Amino acid sequence: MxxxxxxxxxxxxxxxxxxxxxxxxxxxxxxxxxxxxxxxxxxxxxxxxxxxxxxxxxxxxxxxxxxxxxxxxxxxxxxxxxxSLMPSLPADRARVLALAHLCASDGHPLVVPRVRNYLQNTLKLEETARNQWLQHWTFEALNAYERVLTQDPRGGRFSHGDQVSVADLCLASQVVGAELFGCELVRIPRVMDIFKELMTLPAFSASMPKRQSDAPQQN
Ligand SMILES: N[C@@H](CCC(=O)N[C@@H](CS)C(=O)NCC(=O)O)C(=O)O
CATH class of the missing domain: 3.40.30.10 (Glutaredoxin)
Known part of the structure; x- marks a missing residue:
């Protein structure tokens, strides 16, 4: 295949x-x-x-x-x-999907190229305001994620217990964006602890943007 x-x-x-x-x-x-x-x-x-x-x-x-x-x-x-990247119990699946959507459906869509281009070319927002937008909405999603992790004891080594789930894929991608946009990562310590754990796994670290063949060469 x-x-x-x-x-x-x-x-x-x-x-x-x-x-x-x-x-x-x-x-x-x-x-x-x-x-x-x-x-x-x-x-x-x-x-x-x-x-x-x-x-x-x-x-x-x-x-x-x-x-x-x-x-x-x-x-x-x-x-x-x-x-499996999904838990089996219905309520656990709902939690994992809620965390995933928090990043992939609520946070990330506000910073994709078509939105950035619209802010720049149609609304004529200057660069500082555009960067503020990217930073604000990226952080908002992760800050909500942090609150879930703080209030709900079902987190563990990863977002849902000690098994990697779809939520972790979304968390990691959102943190990658947050690093790019200069968000204050110290304000989300639980999220960052999980991110560091994820980065010890080759599937996550080898997938990082700078390690892709089409990424610009670093000097
Ligand atoms: N919700 C979609 C988002 C897809 C998306 O917008 N991808 C971005 C890159 S992260 C893209 O290709 N954007 C093209 C554009 O905005 O013109 C998904 O999760 O696949």
Whole structure:
């Protein structure tokens, strides 16, 4: 079975899927879509993901590509259940998904390139105000995550007990954004403890933006 993974080195949504593929031991070929060059709008890519965003997965044997990171994670969970990234009890699943959505559905969408471009080109917000926006909304999501972890004892080594879950993939991607936008990470110590634990796992550390082949070379 071949898997083509359309991503971009610094995409937070692509990061989540990259980690899942690695944790589940699935080999894939990553095809960069340069978001800074606008390649997501090319007709060839729109034929793969009509939304014009990464990630997208083309899996041999499936009639259509998969898109939207949480939908892709869900597919991978059902199609390749071991190791599982979701708890089995309904209430635990709801908690994990709530944490995942907090990052992937509430925090992250406010900082994607199309929103940043709109702030810059249509609303004419200057750079300082734009950066304030990115920092504010990225931190807000993680601050809420921190409150959940503080108030709800079901966290452990990771977001939900001691097993890596889909919530951790979303936490890690959101922290990657927070580091990029200069958020005050000392204000979210529980989140950062978990992030540090996650970074000890090769699937998470090898998926970091700067380690991708399409990332700019560092001098
Ligand atoms: N909710 C989507 C977000 C996808 C998304 O917006 N990805 C960004 C990169 S992180 C993108 O490709 N944006 C293109 C653009 O905004 O033009 C998901 O989780 O897959």
């Amino acid at each position: 071949s898997i083509k993974f359309y991503g971009f080195w610094r995409s937070l949504a692509a990061y989540r899927v990259r980690v899942s593929l690695k944790l589940k031991g699935l080999a894939y070929e990553e095809i960069p879509v340069n978001l800074l060059a606008g390649e997501q709008h090319d007709s060839a890519y729109l034929a793969i993901n009509p939304q014009g965003a990464v990630p997208a997965l083309v899996i041999e044997g499936l009639s259509k590509p998969l898109f939207q990171s949480l939908a892709i994670l869900d597919y991978l969970e059902y199609a390749h259940p071991i190791p």
